[in-house]
Amino acid sequence: MNYQHAFHAGNFADVHKHVVLTRILAYLRGKPAGFRVIDSHAGAGCYDLTGAQATRSGEWRDGIARVFAGADDAGKMNAAARALLAPYLDTVAALNRGSGLRGSGLRFYPGSPLIAKALLRRQDRLIACELEPAAAASLKLALRGEPRAKVLPIDGWMALKANIPPKERRGLVLVDPAYEDNADFLRLDEALAQAHRKWPGGLYLLWYPIKARDAPDALARRLRRLNVPKILRCELSVGAPRVAGALAGSGLIVVNPPFPLENELRPLLPALVRLLAPAGGSRIDWLARA
Numbered sequence: 001m002n003y004q005h006a007f008h009a010g011n012f013a014d015v016h017k018h019v020v021l022t023r024i025l026a027y028l029r030g031k032p033a034g035f036r037v038i039d040s041h042a043g044a045g046c047y048d049l050t051g052a053q054a055t056r057s058g059e060w061r062d063g064i065a066r067v068f069a070g071a072d073d074a075g076k077m078n079a080a081a082r083a084l085l086a087p088y089l090d091t092v093a094a095l096n097r098g099s100g101l102r103g104s105g106l107r108f109y110p111g112s113p114l115i116a117k118a119l120l121r122r123q124d125r126l127i128a129c130e131l132e133p134a135a136a137a138s139l140k141l142a143l144r145g146e147p148r149a150k151v152l153p154i155d156g157w158m159a160l161k162a163n164i165p166p167k168e169r170r171g172l173v174l175v176d177p178a179y180e181d182n183a184d185f186l187r188l189d190e191a192l193a194q195a196h197r198k199w200p201g202g203l204y205l206l207w208y209p210i211k212a213r214d215a216p217d218a219l220a221r222r223l224r225r226l227n228v229p230k231i232l233r234c235e236l237s238v239g240a241p242r243v244a245g246a247l248a249g250s251g252l253i254v255v256n257p258p259f260p261l262e263n264e265l266r267p268l269l270p271a272l273v274r275l276l277a278p279a280g281g282s283r284i285d286w287l288a289r290a
Contacts, residue, residue, distance in 0.1 A: 004053060005043050005044065005047070005111070005135075005178075006044070006047050006048075006051060006053035006054055007053045007054065007056070007057040007059070008057065008059050009047035009049065009054055009059075009060060009109045009111070010047065010049060010054070010059070010060030010063045010064035010065070010106075010109040011057075011059035011060060011062065011063040011064075011247075012059075012062060012063045012236070012238055012250065012276045012277065013063075013207075013209065013236075013247060013249075013250035014063060014064070014109070015063050015064055015067055015088075015272065015276065016236040016250040016252070016269075016272065017112070017176065017207050017250060017252060018088055018110075018112065018115055019085060019088045019268070019272065020205065020234065020252055020254070020261075020265070021112060021115055021116070021172075021174065021205060022087040022088040022091065022115060022119065023084065023087075023258075023261055023264055023265070023268075024172055024203060024205060024254070024257075024258060024261065025037070025087070025115075025116065025119040025172070026087055026119070027258035027260065027261070028124075028170065028171070028172065028203075028258075029119060029121060029124075031170075032123075033123075033168070033170055034121070034123035034124050034125070034168050034170065035124050035125075035168055035170040035171040035172070036124065036125045036126070036127065036166035036167075036168045036170070036171035036172075037116040037120075037124075037125070037126045037127070037171055037172050037174065038127045038129075038159065038160075038163050038164065038166065038171065038172070038173045038174070039112050039113050039116065039126065039127065039128045039129060039174045039176075040129050040156035040157070040159045040160055040173065040174065040175045040176070040177075041129065041130070041156040041175065041176050041177045041178065042111065042112065042113045042128035042129055042130045042135075042139055042151075043111045043112070043113070043130060043135055043139065043176075044111060044130075044134075044135040044138035044139055044142070045110070045111050045113045045114050045128070045138060045139040045141075045142030045143060046095070046108055046109070046110060046111065046114055046138070046142045047108065047109045047110075047111065048107065048108060049106055049107055049108065049109055050107055054109075060106070060109060062238075062276065062277075063276065064092060064106065064109060065106060066275050066276055067085075067089070067272070067275050067276065068089065068092070068105070068106060070275040071085060071089060071275070073275075076271065076274040076275055077271040077274070077275065078267075078271070080267060081267050081268050081271040084264050084267075084268050085268065085271075087119065088115070091110060091114075091115050091118040091119070092106070092109065092110060093105075094118065095108045095109075095110050095114065096108055111142075112174055112176065113126065113128040113139060113142065113143060113149070114142060114143075116128075116174075117143065117146060117148070117149055120148050120149075122148075124148060125148050125149070125150070125166075125168070126143075126146075126148060126149040126150070127149075127150050127152060127159070127163055127166075128143065128149060128150070128151050128152070129151075129152045129153075129154050129155075129156050129159040129163075130151065130152075130153065130156075131153060131154060131155045131156065133153075136151065136153045139151050156175070156177060157177075157187060157191055160173065160175070160191055160194070160195045161194065161195075164195050164198050164199045164202065165198055165199035165202065166199075169201065171202060171203065172202070172203040172204070172205060173195060173199075173202055173203070173204045173205070174205045174207075175188065175191065175192075175204070175205070175206045175207070176206075176207045179208065179209050182215055185208065185215045185218070185219055188206055188208065188219060188253075189219060189222040189223050189226060192204060192206065192223070192226070192228065192253075192255065193226050193227075193228065196226075196228050196255065201256065202255075202256065203254070203255065203256050203257070203258070204253070204254070204255035204256065205252060205253070205254055205255075206252065206253040206254075206255075207250070207251065207252055208251045208252075208253070209247055209249075209250065209251070210235065210237065210247070210248055210249030210250060210251050211245055211246065211247060211248060212248075216235075216251055220233065220287055223253065223287050223288070224287050224288060226288075228255060228288060229288055229289065229290045230255060230256050230257065230288065230289065230290050231253060231254070231255050231286065231287040231288040232253070232254040232255075232257045232261070232262060232284065232285075232286055232287070233251070233252070233253055233254075233283075233284070233285050233286070233287050234251070234252045234253075234254065234265055234269070234282075234283075234284050235249055235250065235251045235252070235282060235283050235284075236249060236250050236269055236272060236273060236276075236280065236281075236282045237249035237250075237277075237280045237281050237282070238276060238277035238279075238280040239277060239279050239280050249280075253287070262284060265284055266284060269282035269284065270282055
């Protein structure tokens with residue numbers, strides 16, 4: 001596996017993905033019954049933004065650094081959008097307390113397992129799956145001493161078959177593969193269909209990169225043909241790719257989205273665009289309805 005997320009941690013796509021993740025977790029926390037988060041491609045858990053990889057790419061400076069610096073700018077984000085963003089920003093801030101850094105105050109960025117962990121209650125659980133040995137070791141270190149979390153060194157696609165449905169019957173499945181080639185795009189709809197047959201009531205959050213429109217649009221067509229109701233698509237773009245293969249946008253598929261999510265994201269995504277890339281854009285639409 002050549003992909004290393006440390007180069008990309010905290011970039012605009014992470015911001016998009018993790019903001020939506022926190023909104024879904026906030027909904028799950030709104031009911032007393034326990035829930036389970038299944039993170040199929042969990043990564044290393046925590047990323048050092050002052051490390052060699054993050055420093056070399058600098059992508060986080062156009063991502064989380066801009067949101068951190070501009071979230072209190074009333075001209076770019078109103079109070080309602082800021083309140084929706086608060087669980088995400090609070091999670092990032094908590095990880096960086098005591099880092100000793102001045103300026104942005106950012107040294108560490110949480111991957112999805114640490115974001116989920118921060119929002120778990122006593123009755124909730126997390127299963128974080130990571131096959132790559134170095135990333136799995138880092139993930140175990142990041143979640144050490146956490147009785148509500150379990151790290152499984154297992155292929156993410158196999159994890160979907162082995163851990164669904166959870167005994168809680170409430171929860172979220174996050175699917176965020178590396179997309180080293182188009183094979184992950186081609187597996188996404190099939191994996192969703194199989195998981196949905198086993199657990200039709202589960203929440204599913206699937207991330208995909210946007211470099212050109214071909215693969216994302218083909219994925220949307222395949223998802224429309226599935227016998228899966230309630231599929232919401234949510235995309236954020238920073239503009240056209242400047243070089244071949246450059247990441248131009250971030251896409252999310254939400255299956256069984258919480259009722260408030262669409263209305264929350266309609267003002268929140270444009271506010272993020274104003275912070276991240278004023279020349280960019282966003283869209284929210286339904287690929288399938290109930």
